[in-house]
Amino acid sequence: MTLRVAIEGVSFWASRLPGWDIARTVIRGEQAAPETPSARPSPTLLAPTERRRAPDTVAVALEVAARACEAAGRKPSDLPSVFASTHGDLAISDYMCSTLATTPALISPIKFHNSVHNAAAGYWSIGTGSLAPYTAISAYEYTFGTGLLEAATQAVCEQRPVLYVAFDIESKGALASMAPSRGLLGAALVLAPVNQSQQQRGLILTTESVAESHPTPARSAAATLVADNALAPCLPFFEVLASSSPRTLRLALSRQMALNVQVN
Amino acid sequence: MQSRSLRITAYTLCSAAGDGTAATLAALRERRSGLSKNDFGPAPIETWIGRVAGLEQQPLPAEFANWDCRNNRLAWRGLATDGFIEAAHEARARYGADRVAVVMGTSTSSIGASEEAYARLDPDGRYPADLRRPIIHTPHSLGDFVQHALGLTGISVTVATACSSSAKVFAQAERLIRTGLADAAIVGGVDSLCGSVLFGFNSLELVSAEQCRPFDVERRGINLGEAAGFALLEKQAPRGAWLLGYGESNDAHHMSTPHPEGLGARLALNDALKRADLRPEDIDYINLHGTASQKNDEVEAKIVADLFPTTMCASSTKGWTGHTLGAAGIVEAAISLIALEHELLPGTLNLRVPDLACGPQIQRDNVQRKARHALSFSFGFGGSNCVLVFGRDR
Numbered sequence: 001m002t003l004r005v006a007i008e009g010v011s012f013w014a015s016r017l018p019g020w021d022i023a024r025t026v027i028r029g030e031q032a033a034p035e036t037p038s039a040r041p042s043p044t045l046l047a048p049t050e051r052r053r054a055p056d057t058v059a060v061a062l063e064v065a066a067r068a069c070e071a072a073g074r075k076p077s078d079l080p081s082v083f084a085s086t087h088g089d090l091a092i093s094d095y096m097c098s099t100l101a102t103t104p105a106l107i108s109p110i111k112f113h114n115s116v117h118n119a120a121a122g123y124w125s126i127g128t129g130s131l132a133p134y135t136a137i138s139a140y141e142y143t144f145g146t147g148l149l150e151a152a153t154q155a156v157c158e159q160r161p162v163l164y165v166a167f168d169i170e171s172k173g174a175l176a177s178m179a180p181s182r183g184l185l186g187a188a189l190v191l192a193p194v195n196q197s198q199q200q201r202g203l204i205l206t207t208e209s210v211a212e213s214h215p216t217p218a219r220s221a222a223a224t225l226v227a228d229n230a231l232a233p234c235l236p237f238f239e240v241l242a243s244s245s246p247r248t249l250r251l252a253l254s255r256q257m258a259l260n261v262q263v264n
Numbered sequence: 265m266q267s268r269s270l271r272i273t274a275y276t277l278c279s280a281a282g283d284g285t286a287a288t289l290a291a292l293r294e295r296r297s298g299l300s301k302n303d304f305g306p307a308p309i310e311t312w313i314g315r316v317a318g319l320e321q322q323p324l325p326a327e328f329a330n331w332d333c334r335n336n337r338l339a340w341r342g343l344a345t346d347g348f349i350e351a352a353h354e355a356r357a358r359y360g361a362d363r364v365a366v367v368m369g370t371s372t373s374s375i376g377a378s379e380e381a382y383a384r385l386d387p388d389g390r391y392p393a394d395l396r397r398p399i400i401h402t403p404h405s406l407g408d409f410v411q412h413a414l415g416l417t418g419i420s421v422t423v424a425t426a427c428s429s430s431a432k433v434f435a436q437a438e439r440l441i442r443t444g445l446a447d448a449a450i451v452g453g454v455d456s457l458c459g460s461v462l463f464g465f466n467s468l469e470l471v472s473a474e475q476c477r478p479f480d481v482e483r484r485g486i487n488l489g490e491a492a493g494f495a496l497l498e499k500q501a502p503r504g505a506w507l508l509g510y511g512e513s514n515d516a517h518h519m520s521t522p523h524p525e526g527l528g529a530r531l532a533l534n535d536a537l538k539r540a541d542l543r544p545e546d547i548d549y550i551n552l553h554g555t556a557s558q559k560n561d562e563v564e565a566k567i568v569a570d571l572f573p574t575t576m577c578a579s580s581t582k583g584w585t586g587h588t589l590g591a592a593g594i595v596e597a598a599i600s601l602i603a604l605e606h607e608l609l610p611g612t613l614n615l616r617v618p619d620l621a622c623g624p625q626i627q628r629d630n631v632q633r634k635a636r637h638a639l640s641f642s643f644g645f646g647g648s649n650c651v652l653v654f655g656r657d658r
Contacts, residue, residue, distance in 0.1 A: 001444040001445050002444060017650060022609045023406075029607035055653060068544070074600070081485060086280075086404075087402050087403065088403055092374065093378060095476070096375070096379075096459075096460050096464070097375075097381070097382035097460075100379050100383070100459040100460065100463060101379070101382040104459055104463045105305065105307075105309075105463065105466075107466075108467065109435070109464075109467040109468045109469075109520075112460070112463075112467055113464075113468065113520040114519070115460065115643055116425075116644075116645050116646055117371075117372065117403055118424060118425040118644070118645070118648055119427070119428055119646060121514075121646060122519050122646025123519070123650075125646070125647060126516050126517065126518070126519070126647070128516070129516050130514070130516055131513055131514060131516050131527065131528055131531055132513070133512035133513050133514060133532075134425075134514055134648065135425060135432055135436065135512075136423070136424060137421050137423050138402070138404045138407075138421075138422050138423065139420060139421045139422065140404040140408060146419065146421050149419070149445070150421070150439075151437065153440065153443050153445065154439065156265065156378055156440055157265050157443060159265070174381065174389055174390060174391055175378060175401060177396070178378075178381075178396065178397075178401040179398065192592065200340075207418075207419070207445060209360075209417065209418070218567075250611050253418070253420075254411070254417060254418060254419065254420055255417070256418075257362060257418050258415060264620060
């Protein structure tokens with residue numbers, strides 16, 4: 001089974017790779033990564049009071065989502081979206097678990113409603129006024145490939161452009177021993193049906209049953225900068241996108257199912 | 265590519281109202297609520313809950329010990345009911361282990377295990393040894409467990425959009441089957457009681473100290489519940505009810521309050537009817553989200569009163585199960601399928617005086633009537649809406 005979609009917009013954010021332009025040149029080896037990490041992006045879509053207290057998940061997800069739409073020249077409110085995160089908001093999970101262990105009656109209602117896995121998607125839809133459906137998914141170590149497949153599937157099935165946003169944040173407290181993740185990492189794509197897009201750049205996705213789905217390893221200078229984040233398995237995909245020539249790579253969808261990606 | 269109808273060749277559910285479809289049907293017929301006074305955790309808040317009995321004494325079989333936790337125990341209990349595992353194994357044999365996708369919905373997955381770890385950290389602040397199992401401390405705990413428990417090897421994903429989660433799984437699975445990425449799918453959802461949701465919803469002042477009373481003028485809020493439910497979707501099969509359509513949307517309004525006119529919910533409903541090629545007059549029963557929160561029920565009652573004929577029956581079954589959050593979609597999908605199969609349209613338990621917003625569609629009493637088409641509404645935090653359309657076996 002083959003899915004073909006056009007890539008209309010790409011964005012990327014990590015503290016030492018703040019933006020796709022920088023990330024792409026670092027991946028290509030044309031430039032060293034900035035020494036000083038950037039401060040977390042400000043979710044300017046939100047009202048000023050909400051901006052300050054927005055969780056890191058929301059800040060990084062909204063940043064990459066907005067940049068991908070800009071790059072695609074698509075109005076955010078027109079796009080259905082797929083939000084994927086391995087662990088969701090690890091900082092709020094740590095807060096919820098430690099507060100419940102000590103003073104459960106003092107749980108913050110705002111932290112609680114921000115604890116849902118679809119919080120970033122919810123804030124995105126509120127901030128952009130988008131009524132188009134969103135989803136929020138996780139597939140543990142296979143999250144990035146699984147989300148990519150769902151976004152491409154939606155674009156093909158519904159014949160409309162789809163926003164794909166993936167992110168993971170830094171783990172906190174005792175939970176960090178079970179769900180390790182460092183720093184903020186976000187990436188987004190706007191994918192469109194091939195017959196509806198001016199873009200020449202596209203993806204051909206095929207699934208394949210295999211004995212062991214060894215994903216293509218990361219190999220650029222950017223790899224060490226994001227290796228500790230739970231979303232690090234996304235990097236090889238962006239390494240391929242950073243190159244201007246057609247390339248292929250393999251992502252994993254499960255231990256025994258690979259997602260073969262051809263970027264032309 | 266147009267969405268296509270799929271056969272539902274097996275389904276099951278397990279909630280406080282009962283284990284399996286037969287026990288659930290009996291509870292519905294006898295109007296026996298599964299709700300009980302909250303006794304969950306060391307310092308229970310004053311409310312009622314839909315608690316599934318016995319999970320504490322039912323560890324997972326040894327081969328699945330790595331996934332053992334309350335949420336996955338409940339998943340296993342559901343899988344073991346109504347011959348669902350056998351049906352899944354037959355599908356696996358028919359299509360191949362890699363061709364049956366797993367699409368699970370949950371709100372909090374096994375966060376209860378992380379809560380327990382934090383309550384029992386060792387003196388160095390580390391997890392207790394028995395809970396040092398990373399897979400149960402991440403949202404995909406559920407999807408991963410179900411895939412392994414059924415011996416499947418293909419796509420496995422956990423959808424977590426709060427209370428619409430296990431309704432949206434039907435949409436995602438339909439797309440996977442439509443594009444040929446899978447031939448069949450195990451869809452479903454599981455959410456289990458935990459401190460996060462009990463104290464969390466309490467902090468939002470959405471929890472009722474008495475039994476929930478959906479659509480009642482004196483409703484005081486929700487009762488939380490836990491449940492597991494599963495359905496097997498196939499492209500072609502000689503029998504089974506139908507998934508005829510689905511609609512998804514969101515409100516773009518507020519993180520924890522629905523849009524006052526139900527804008528997103530109406531869009532999801534329109535999308536669902538369009539995919540199913542049906543009109544409101546074709547619908548015989550709606551299983552409403554009906555949480556018994558002030559806002560949800562008011563908005564939902566208006567939608568039903570505005571759009572459906574007065575002869576159509578609609579109800580909330582939360583009075584039987586409590587609000588099972590990420591499992592509500594599949595639980596109420598299963599109840600809708602029971603309604604079609606057994607010609608029993610459940611009423612609304614604990615409804616005495618209907619809210620002024622309610623039209624005559626919203627039923628207090630059960631109705632024994634043949635029904636062709638049923639809808640199930642699921643709306644969640646973050647404004648996520650999903651409407652499902654089911655058709656009886658024909």
